[in-house]
Amino acid sequence: MTVLEARNLTVDIPTEDGTIHAVRDVSFTVDAGELFGIAGESGSGKSVLTQAILGLLPTATIAGEVLLEGRDLLALTQHELQSIRGSRIGMIFQDPMSSLHPYYSIGSQITEMIQVHERAERQAARRRVVDLLARVGIADADQRFDDFPHQFSGGMRQRVMIAMALVLNPPLVIADEPTTALDVTVQAQIIALLDEMRRERGTTVLMITHDLGLLSSIADHLMVMYAGRRMEIGPSGPLFSAPSHPYTAGLLASSPANYEAGAELVPIPGRPPSLLETPQGCAFAPRCLSAMAVCTQQAPPLRVYSDGIETLCWLESAPPDRAATAAEAVVPKVDTSSDIVVKAEGVRLAFGGGGLFNRNYRLEVLKGIDLELRTGETLGLVGESGCGKSTLARVIAGLIPMTGGRITLMGHDLSEVDPRTWQTLRKQVQLVFQNPYGALNPRRRIGAIIGDPYRIHAIASGKARKAEVQRLMELVGLNPEHYNRFPSEFSGGQRQRIGIARALALNPALIIYDEPVSALDVSIQAQILNLMRSLQRELRLTYLFISHDLAVVRHVCNRIAVLQAGQIVEMGEAEAIYSSPQHPYTRALLSASVVSPPRHGVSGRQLLHSIEADAA
Amino acid sequence: MSSEAVAPVIQRGSWALTARRLLRDPASIAALGFIVIVVAFAILAPAFEAWTGHSAIAQYRDTGMSAMGLPAAPNREFVFGTDHLGRDVLVRLAFGARVSLLVGVLAALCASVVGVTVGMTAGYFGGRVDSVLSRMMDLVMSVPFLLCALALVSVFGPSLQLSIGVIVFFSWTTMGRVIRGQVISLRRQEFVEAGRSLGAGPLSIMFVDILPNLSVPIIVYTTMMIPGSIVFEATLSFLGMGIVPPAPSWGGMLADAANNSLYLVAWWLVFIPGTALLLTTLAFNIFGDSLRDALDPKGRPRPRAKRKGVQR
Known part of the structure; x- marks a missing residue:
């Protein structure tokens, strides 16, 4: 069953420099219970896409269709959208520091969610919230119900955000870079929790991230965006093992995790294009290592492959894996007899001790460093x-x-x-x-x-x-x-x-x-x-x-x-x-630290058909 | 990095953008227009003197007063009428504008120099220096200004320099506080730390790294201080503590009208300098406001547009 479907979604945002074409002609479907990943670098339009879905872009011009369980979200009034946000679509933001209100206890913030959308008795609502908080891994949930956001660590706050997004059991949860602001060890826990909660409750998760590697272990389907366009979409397995678009391949090849230590990285040259202008051909062509003459002149066709991958590219097969063929550069050996530049012996640093009220307060930041x-x-x-x-x-x-x-x-x-x-x-x-x-x-x-x-x-x-x-x-x-x-x-x-x-x-x-x-x-x-x-x-x-x-x-x-x-x-x-x-x-x-995805190369992939740009 | 294709989209400079935003706002154009008119009026004061043939301080008892000794209403010879001594209000208004603008601009500039210096020192060094300077600003703010001005005038006698001095003394604190707050947040920015790690001293960091980043609040608050100073000067002159008569000033003209309730028979004596004062301060205030919006568009609420319908 399809939970969310976007058809030819286009978002234009007027600014003083001109109109930003943030999202151009993007279509995708998200099935119930799956984890759908949207990946792309900054400026690729991935966040704007979800904000447009939620009706959070009042100044933008939005064209196309977004169907949530069959209802077109773009045709709804602000009031109708308000009742959908929270109850039908849950939201988890990037920064748990700023998306929780510092003045209210976390319990009352989550209970408020229930009361806005449902008629619920206070005690019953509280019980529900406490249960859920315990479920997302907050110890002593009953006591911590009345604590304020600053009393929680970053990871704990993100757990509270997850509880908040899930409390009304929405069919769809949108997570916008949910782990970017967190430490690596906490990151893994939050991703695991998100995965667990969606399997337990059958919630569909739409996860936006810049980190392609993060999605490799959990996403069912994946969409890669660049310059507001859907570059590649498909099931995560074949997409990671043999990316069919040079941009996806380039992203994977840019990550040092995919190399032997010390090897020269193969980066994507250049930098992302301005979203103000409309290039004649493929938006990625100026940075593409596999670019051909046709790429800069004509918009690329949509290639549909037998393993479910759809790509906006002139290539008819997957680009070569450049990380594997990278020149092996040796790690320069350091001469142990060369001069010592810096030597630290037992370096300590403590703050505090001079406070007006508690003179005994002392915070040790460095406790004897030798290097x-x-x-x-x-x-x-x-x-x-x-x-x-x-x-x-x-x-x-x-x-x-x-x-x-x-x-x-x-x-x-x-x-x-x-x-x-x-x-x-x-x-x-x-x-x-x-x-x-x-x-x-x-x-x-x-x-x-x-x-x-x-x-x-x-x-x-x-x-x-x-x-x-x-x-x-x-x-x-x-x-x-x-x-x-x-x-x-x-x-x-x-x-x-x-x-x-x-x-x-x-x-x-x-x-x-x-x-x-x-x-x-x-x-x-x-x-x-x-x-x-x-x-x-x-x-x-x-x-x-x-x-x-x-x-x-x-x-x-x-x-x-x-x-x-x-x-x-x-x-x-x-x-x-x-x-x-x-x-x-x-x-x-x-x-x-997230394990890099397995890369095997193409296995029995065939081009089924191509849709020319004009017809698509 | 490889050579990049030049984007056909025009990247406008920050000043060009500011000008565009200013010119899009009709209120700021009107305010700016009025300021230009007042400035021209003040500059052309001698021309008005020559054109009407009336000096600003000469009394025209034959033509400018009725047989009863009452001032003449606006007529062909005296466009804005005459005052209780038969002097031409138009010419006096023009020379009064010179005083108002001179005091307003000069006092605002001096006050901002003092405010920026004190605020930057307090904000950058912090600690004891900040405590002392901040308490000093509190102290100045808590001095009753009219009482203080009265005392000063009775000691030194009224003069232009003294009015400017009094105005500066009482108006630099606002700027000082704003700048102090800005510098405290700027001081923690990484580019300041980068300057320190390169070995730059405090003076170099204050003037090279921090000062250019204060240009927006300095421009805006200086503009906003001008109308305050103009009103301040008018108040002092109204109380007889500013410009020495018979030299014309807007506050002094209002005071003349108030004496002996002359405004009951000669409305123009209040209406003309009063309107000039009101419109001038209003124009500077509106212009300062829109200047702030134009220089820092983030603080302004964005207009809400309706979501466009489906189009395919």
Whole structure:
């Protein structure tokens, strides 16, 4: 039975720059009880699609049909939609921090859901909510009913959100990036819970995510979107084992989890197109590795294959698996006799103690960290949020004074250097930040941003500085002609390149990357990782690489240190940690990082027929 | 990154976008138009003097007053009538506009310089510095301004400089608080931390990294402070503590009309400077408001459009 069906759905959003064609001619059907995944990078239109279904886009022009259990949602009034939202369609949002109201207890927020849609006695409603909370894994549900959102951890809050979405037993639940804001170990639990609840209650789940790997283990059917179009749709098994669209294949090939450690990634080149314009041919053609002449001239036909896959592409068979044929690059061996750049011994950091009311309050963030880094190597620092990895980076960079221990940077003890030596040492450690949007001053031109180190240390000025900046821009793969642009004119990946160029300016001995790729789409992530590796090879740089993603860390690092609650619980060669983890926490992290889908290649797939673009 | 095809869609600069948003709003066009007219009126004051042949302070007892000694109503010679001494209201209004605008703009600019400096220092350094400066702002806000102004004038005697000084002293605190709040949130942004990690000092971070990001609140609040200062100056002049007579100012003209209840027989003495004052402050307020909306469109509620029906 079909629960949700979209036919030729098109969503146009008017903005000041013109009309954004967020969703173009997308059709799909979701059967009862299945988990339907929608995957795509940012800007692919996947979130807009669901908002349009729910009637949450008041300014947009929506054409087509969306049938929920046979009723056309687009023809309903706002009032009718209101009664459907919550009772017939449950919603789980990405950020459990902001989608729960901080002022009301979680129990009253869920009970409110019941009371809005049904006539229910207070005690009965409460019993129902408590039962459900216990079911989604909240311990002592009866007591915690009256707790407020801030008293729960992120994962617990997402469980509360799931309970809220399920409390009225809606036939359809839409989960928009339900695990993106969570730690890896929690992520796996939430996905498992979602899967369990839908099997138990027969709820249909529509899950939106940017992480294709996440869907491989749980989705029944899958739709891959790009630039507002449905690129590929079909059952998850054949789609993952042999993606028929070059974009799906490219996404899978961009993930470091699909490679041998140290191999050169095959990223999707370029960046996503603007949704303001309508390209003549295929929207993906400019970035496609298998593009042909026809791709840029005519809209691609719909290819229907025998195993249920439907693809919008000119190719008549699956594109080659580029990850498997990737050039095997050897992990550069680090000379253990090379100089030590940074050595940390028993580094401690504690906050608090100076409070007005409770002087005894003390929070230990770092509890005695020992590590050392040699020239030319990359040390990965892995851990979940709150484990102190970013704080450690800032302590090593001298941004936060430590409260105990000793850091030696290029032979100088940091606690003993005089200000003048510190000023020169300062140049030797540079940071690249996680958020490419926050780390660049939005009001300054990128020429000025990359030239900042020269200005601050009074090294080069005028023409010399400009030449230096343009050399750096060239080095990180930016067009030097864009010298006078503002950061807002660049995409996330390009901004991260700007951040790296700024860090390279003073020829530092150590570059600390604080989650450099976690805010980027997978295809862009692969480009940045490749850039970092090639820069390291060319300039013999030393990296301290901080990340929560084990697959990424394993790919770029020689050694890995696992950090838990301010302590290093395990440290060793990357491959050793990956193949035989010793500490239970390392094992938990490893098992939680989603396993890459099996890839066998095409098995008996035949092209049934093609529908030309005009007829489709 | 590989070379990208140039998008045919025009990427408008932020100033072009702001101008477009401003020009789409009829209220802001009207307000801006009125401000331009007032400014032109003030600049052309000597031209009005030459055209009518009337000086701003000369008294025309023969032509501008009735035999009873009452002021003349608006007529062909005196377009806006005359006041109780037989002076031309039109010419006085034009010269009064100079005073109002001069005091309004100058005081607003000085107040914003003081406010930005104090707010930025308090917000950036925090801790003790912030406590001291914030309490100072509280202190200034709690001083009764008229009482203080009266005392100052009785000590130093009324003058233009003193009015500006008093206005600045009492109006910089709003700007200071807004800027302090903005700087506190900007200080935690990663680009400031990036500046610190490059080795930039506090002055460099304040002026190079933080100040450009404050341009929107500075522009908006300075614009919004102008009408406040104009009214402030009119109040001071009305009480005889601002511009020294016989030099014309709008507040002084209103005070003249109020003396001896002259407005009962000569309505134009209240109506003309009163309307000028009202419309000018209104125009600056509306313009400041729409400037804020245009510079920061996120704060504005979006118009709701109906969902379009099915079309195939």
